[in-house]
Amino acid sequence: MTTIFNPAPAPQGQPLESDFFGLSDVICPNETEATIMTGIEVTDVASGKLAAKELYERGCAVAIVTMGAMGCVFMYEGLDEAEHVRPEPVTQVVDTTGAGDAFAGALAFFYARYPHLPVKEKIMRACEVASASVQKPGTQKSYPTRKELPEKLFE
Numbered sequence: 703m704t705t706i707f708n709p710a711p712a713p714q715g716q717p718l719e720s721d722f723f724g725l726s727d728v729i730c731p732n733e734t735e736a737t738i739m740t741g742i743e744v745t746d747v748a749s750g751k752l753a754a755k756e757l758y759e760r761g762c763a764v765a766i767v768t769m770g771a772m773g774c775v776f777m778y779e780g781l782d783e784a785e786h787v788r789p790e791p792v793t794q795v796v797d798t799t800g801a802g803d804a805f806a807g808a809l810a811f812f813y814a815r816y817p818h819l820p821v822k823e824k825i826m827r828a829c830e831v832a833s834a835s836v837q838k839p840g841t842q843k844s845y846p847t848r849k850e851l852p853e854k855l856f857e
Contacts, residue, residue, distance in 0.1 A: 704813045706730065707762075708806040712738040724761035730809065731757075732802050736767045750775040751784035758784075764821055766809075768802050768832070771795075776825055787826050789833045800841030805832035807845070827855050
């Protein structure tokens, strides 16, 4: 079983117990949560990569920092440095509320249904689902159905 920890909202004023990191296979905070958790102000891809590396070094197998329109950065064993996934540009952003949850849910889906995929591919596909979710208003009702997503995500 793979555990995915989305620390939203990030704890204010008191750091997470260090056990959370070693007990989580994947951690995926957004840039604000990563800033709170690491003390690294995440404002761009470079600082996001530093935060992802810091979270990875705390014991998670995979550390992902979601960064809205900038996509996400991630670090896992075998990488020399954190990598960046840049999403396809979205022509009309309607509502970003819930995009992080769409990402985390899609990531869990790809881990469960496509365990053979490389981690980077799972992250790229989850990023695409999150990008689709910002094109409609709301949270759960903005999450795209399978029919609304490109078939290539499910190959």
